[in-house]
Amino acid sequence: MSDFAEIILEGKSYKLPIVEGTENEKAIDINSLRAESGYITLDSGYKNTGATESAITFLDGEEGILRYRGYPIEQLAEKSSFIEVAYLLIYGSLPTEEQLNDFTNKIKIHTLVNEDMRKILDGFPSAAHPMGILSALVSSLTAFYPESLNPNQKKEELDLSIVRLMAKMPTIAAWSYKNSIGHPVNYPKNKLDYCSNFLHMMFAYPTEDYEINPVVVNALNKLLILHADHEQNCSTSTVRLVGSANASLYSSVSAGISALWGPLHGGANQAVIEMLEQIIADGGDSKKFIAKAKDKNDPFRLMGFGHRVYKNFDPRATIIKKAADEVLTALGVKDPILDIAKELEEAALTDPYFVDRKLYPNVDFYSGIIYRALGIPTDMFTVMFALGRLPGWIAQWKELREQKEPIGRPRQVYTGEQERNYVPMNER
Ligand code: CMC
Numbered sequence: 001m002s003d004f005a006e007i008i009l010e011g012k013s014y015k016l017p018i019v020e021g022t023e024n025e026k027a028i029d030i031n032s033l034r035a036e037s038g039y040i041t042l043d044s045g046y047k048n049t050g051a052t053e054s055a056i057t058f059l060d061g062e063e064g065i066l067r068y069r070g071y072p073i074e075q076l077a078e079k080s081s082f083i084e085v086a087y088l089l090i091y092g093s094l095p096t097e098e099q100l101n102d103f104t105n106k107i108k109i110h111t112l113v114n115e116d117m118r119k120i121l122d123g124f125p126s127a128a129h130p131m132g133i134l135s136a137l138v139s140s141l142t143a144f145y146p147e148s149l150n151p152n153q154k155k156e157e158l159d160l161s162i163v164r165l166m167a168k169m170p171t172i173a174a175w176s177y178k179n180s181i182g183h184p185v186n187y188p189k190n191k192l193d194y195c196s197n198f199l200h201m202m203f204a205y206p207t208e209d210y211e212i213n214p215v216v217v218n219a220l221n222k223l224l225i226l227h228a229d230h231e232q233n234c235s236t237s238t239v240r241l242v243g244s245a246n247a248s249l250y251s252s253v254s255a256g257i258s259a260l261w262g263p264l265h266g267g268a269n270q271a272v273i274e275m276l277e278q279i280i281a282d283g284g285d286s287k288k289f290i291a292k293a294k295d296k297n298d299p300f301r302l303m304g305f306g307h308r309v310y311k312n313f314d315p316r317a318t319i320i321k322k323a324a325d326e327v328l329t330a331l332g333v334k335d336p337i338l339d340i341a342k343e344l345e346e347a348a349l350t351d352p353y354f355v356d357r358k359l360y361p362n363v364d365f366y367s368g369i370i371y372r373a374l375g376i377p378t379d380m381f382t383v384m385f386a387l388g389r390l391p392g393w394i395a396q397w398k399e400l401r402e403q404k405e406p407i408g409r410p411r412q413v414y415t416g417e418q419e420r421n422y423v424p425m426n427e428r
Contacts, residue, residue: 009037023058040411047308050232052240052405056089056395057231061309066316068229069093077319082224083107083194086166086391089229090398103163104194110167111188111197113137114144117172121179130176130383131261137172139254141165151246151401161249162394169390170194173383174201180379195220198387203375215330216374222323223367226316227388229395233308235259235266236389236396241408243397256393257386263303266385268364269371272304273378276337279344286344294353304365305348306357316363324366324373333373341369 004015005028014037017029027050034040043049058067066073069088076085087095087103095103120140124133141164142149148161175185178201186201195217204210230236239256243249260266279289293302307314328338345361348354364385371381 007033007037009039012037019053021053023060034411040413042413045308046237051237051408052232052400052403054231054396054399055092056399057229057392059231059309061307061311064310064313064315064318066230073226073315074319077222077225080225081193082221082228082388085225085228086394089391089395090162106163107167107194108190110164111171111190113168113171113175117144118175118185121175121185124176124179126180126182128176128180129261130173130180130380131257131267131386133176133179134169134173134383134386135254135257135261137176138165138169138257139251141168141250142248145250148250149248151243151248158249158398162398165250165253165394166390169387170198171201173380173387174198176383177202177377177380180377193217195224202380213331215327219323219327219370219374223320223370223384224388226319226363227367227385229389229392233265234262236393239393239397240400240405243400244405244408246407249394249397252397253390253393256389260386260389261382266364266382266389268303268362269368269381269385270378272364273337273368273372273381275303276340276344279340280336284340286340286347289344290347290351294351302344302348302354302359304361304368305354306359307362310360310362311358313360314362317361317366320363320366320370321361324370327370328373331373335369335372337372338369341365 003018005018007014007016014033016033019027019029021027030041041049056069058070059065068076068085069092071088071094076088080088083104084095084100087100117137117140120137121133124136145161145164147153147157148164150157153161171188178185184206186204188197189200190197192200192212196212199212199216199220200210202210232240235256238259239252242255243252247255263271275289279286282288289300289302292298292300293305324338327333328335345365348359348361353359367385368378368381371384372378376384
């Protein structure tokens with residue numbers, strides 16, 4: 001392989017170094033291009049642009065491969081726990097028993113949030129979307145822990161900021177749900193594991209304890225692992241971009257939560273269920289909706305189908321599909337939405353429009369179905385995604401800081417008016 005690429009601009013040749021990753025991913029390093037030639041590259045949606053070198057997650061969209069720190073997602077989903085995976089992503093290697101116990105216990109003792117945060121929560125109307133509350137409350141953690149604003153915290157200080165965020169996100173997330181239904185919040189119970197504690201805060205009532213069901217806990221654990229990182233996607237790139245301005249961990253993650261909220265990204269899991277409900281309400285004709293999705297004059301898209309990088313299959317979807325079947329059987333759930341989902345999936349997978357464009361069901365197509373079976377309300381689905389993605393955001397922010405990456409600042413090709421003189425009001 002040549003170790004440089006040659007580009008000829010206006011008859012002049014420029015040599016650009018080739019960079020190769022550990023999985024033979026190749027890139028042309030254009031760092032010197034503009035300074036030497038005056039040219040920039042244009043790549044809308046960053047479809048061909050690597051924004052960083054990263055050692056956290058490897059993803060091969062053609063082969064349907066996803067690995068965290070080298071470990072296949074299938075093995076982690078089967079054998080690991082969410083907290084262990086979080087440690088792996090953030091610190092780079094699987095923890096020893098002692099390290100895992102230490103990390104778990106530290107998270108347990110930081111699950112409470114300051115009572116004054118409840119006052120902020122009380123200020124939100126009950127109709128507020130929980131993703132908006134989550135983003136706002138994560139950002140407001142900076143007010144309670146101003147030392148976290150220092151992007152150059154020493155290792156122990158940063159570790160504490162990380163633990164606090166991991167510990168308080170489930171509390172904030174569950175409280176945002178309680179706020180939306182006008183019920184009192186539940187305080188964390190630290191004898192419970194991470195997933196059970198979250199379920200307790202979501203579903204216990206002052207009048208009734210929540211009975212922990214291991215099927216539900218295991219399913220949640222798996223879902224969080226599957227969502228834990230996905231390399232340079234929209235929300236993670238947001239976290240890194242915000243972090244590159246030396247913004248703090250909490251404010252960067254808060255920005256990531258906002259990006260994830262979008263229905264083309266994490267918001268798709270909510271949109272999938274709403275779409276399936278719409279199909280049922282409309283009489284259950286999935287073919288009609290497939291036709292709508294194919295109609296270029298109709299903005300409707302089949303939510304939960306297609307992916308920017310997976311052009312073969314989404315390995316997370318394969319695992320989740322199996323888990324959805326298991327969970328629904330174990331819980332004895334009969335959901336008409338599942339029948340419509342299966343119909344839609346079958347119809348789309350055999351339709352040339354979807355086949356030609358390599359549009360397969362993605363992780364969000366099935367995750368909503370499990371969340372529904374677990375009793376999680378629809379507008380909390382994207383919050384669940386955010387809970388899962390948190391360790392990935394933390395790991396990516398930390399890596400950005402450790403690699404001392406420069407502030408992110410894309411260029412543009414200007415297409416507006418050339419210089420013109422101001423026109424007084426009476427002459428316009
Ligand atoms: N329904 C109908 N047509 C679609 C869909 C869809 N869900 N997705 C893509 N297409 C078509 C699109 O119209 C285009 O057709 P053409 O070439 O004729 O113009 C072609 O497929 C390529 O689409 P694109 O928008 O250029 O692809 P992209 O890589 O920019 O977008 C995507 C990827 C995920 C935003 C898109 O597939 C989509 O909007 N899917 C639905 C939303 C969704 O499920 N998002 C969750 C993604 S997984 C969770 C996560 O990791 O964030």
